[in-house]
Amino acid sequence: MAACEPSRYLARSLPRAFIPLTSPKGFCWKRNISDQTTPKSAASVNLCELESATSLKTTASEDAVKSFDPAARAKLRKKQLPRSRYQFRSPKYDRGPLHPHRPPPPSDPASRLFVPGPFSLPRVDQTYHSTVASDILTLCYVHTPPGFKPPPKAPRLREWDDSSPYHKNRPLRGPRGGDVLRLLRKPITFNNIPRLERITIHSYVKGAAQENSSWLHVAGMAVQAISNVRVETFKSKSSVATWGIAPGRDSVAVKAELRGENMLHFFGKLVDVVMPKIKDWEGVKGTSGDSSGNITFGLDPETVALFPEIEVNYDMYPPKMIPGAHITIHTSAKTDKDARLLLSAMGIPFYGKMVD
Numbered sequence: 001m002a003a004c005e006p007s008r009y010l011a012r013s014l015p016r017a018f019i020p021l022t023s024p025k026g027f028c029w030k031r032n033i034s035d036q037t038t039p040k041s042a043a044s045v046n047l048c049e050l051e052s053a054t055s056l057k058t059t060a061s062e063d064a065v066k067s068f069d070p071a072a073r074a075k076l077r078k079k080q081l082p083r084s085r086y087q088f089r090s091p092k093y094d095r096g097p098l099h100p101h102r103p104p105p106p107s108d109p110a111s112r113l114f115v116p117g118p119f120s121l122p123r124v125d126q127t128y129h130s131t132v133a134s135d136i137l138t139l140c141y142v143h144t145p146p147g148f149k150p151p152p153k154a155p156r157l158r159e160w161d162d163s164s165p166y167h168k169n170r171p172l173r174g175p176r177g178g179d180v181l182r183l184l185r186k187p188i189t190f191n192n193i194p195r196l197e198r199i200t201i202h203s204y205v206k207g208a209a210q211e212n213s214s215w216l217h218v219a220g221m222a223v224q225a226i227s228n229v230r231v232e233t234f235k236s237k238s239s240v241a242t243w244g245i246a247p248g249r250d251s252v253a254v255k256a257e258l259r260g261e262n263m264l265h266f267f268g269k270l271v272d273v274v275m276p277k278i279k280d281w282e283g284v285k286g287t288s289g290d291s292s293g294n295i296t297f298g299l300d301p302e303t304v305a306l307f308p309e310i311e312v313n314y315d316m317y318p319p320k321m322i323p324g325a326h327i328t329i330h331t332s333a334k335t336d337k338d339a340r341l342l343l344s345a346m347g348i349p350f351y352g353k354m355v356d
Contacts, residue, residue, distance in 0.1 A: 122264035132345045133193050140188040183334040194333035194342045199258040203323040209250040219323035220254045225309040227256040271347035277306045283349030293333035299325045
């Protein structure tokens with residue numbers, strides 16, 4: 001043990017290059033620059049050994065190229081090729097713009113999300129583009145001449161007046177009249193004219209919790225018939241003691257989201273067929289809306305039964321089980337005033353005090 005100590009201290013004092021290696025030294029594959037320097041004759045010999053042919057240059061004759069017929073080869077094939085050989089299947093998930101394999105857009109027939117159509121121009125869409133859009137742009141257009149500077153607006157959140165030392169680190173206060181900030185309304189131009197985005201049909205069926213699930217089935221069939229969209233069922237989130245509903249226990253509601261052509265066809269039926277049949281109906285309340293351009297109104301079971309899909313098959317639905325519905329029309333408008341202007345131009349009447 002004593003003989004090893006001097007060698008250990010000696011190893012610490014010596015430079016690293018003079019310390020003997022304990023492990024056996026293996027063969028080093030690293031090539032230095034001096035090893036790569038070769039005379040011109042050797043370099044020329046090495047270059048002669050390279051292949052002169054390349055894969056980018058075709059060596060086949062013109063006759064062989066002309067005689068190649070892939071369709072004839074396919075007809076002579078007795079067994080069908082595996083599916084991956086002749087059919088393109090797009091990736092299931094879009095993993096971002098940097099991924100080498102991305103699915104095509106939904107408008108591409110090769111996409112998994114491709115939906116053919118539209119096969120007809122809905123009357124609502126045709127009326128909007130030919131008449132309503134230009135009228136709304138004319139009514140809402142605000143001209144700003146060159147060099148015009150709008151007056152400065154007050155801040156959306158109010159500051160504290162520093163009358164108390166406790167105001168120092170408080171967050172800013174909300175606007176007067178409430179704590180909810182409404183959406184900022186940009187001037188309406190040709191590229192942001194309000195239009196329909198989607199329609200939500202929601203039906204709350206209390207009979208599904210009080211009696212049995214047949215009420216929910218009838219409500220789902222009725223909403224599916226009038227919307228042409230598969231419905232979703234939802235469980236209650238709050239308890240209603242009088243109806244015997246406990247949160248999360250019973251499925252008591254159905255909902256359908258309508259977009260695109262289904263939305264336009266439903267809106268056309270609602271305005272042209274159902275609403276004119278409602279007796280003593282003044283219209284939609286002017287106070288309905290969520291201050292963000294979405295209008296909601298309700299339909300009684302008797303009104304839902306006026307839809308042509310239910311009216312022609314009225315015997316299929318038990319009259320007492322036909323549900324009512326809440327219809328929410330989502331628009332691209334930022335205020336309820338613009339949303340009412342759009343919907344009234346498309347045929348929905350409003351009455352009463354208008355609240356913006």
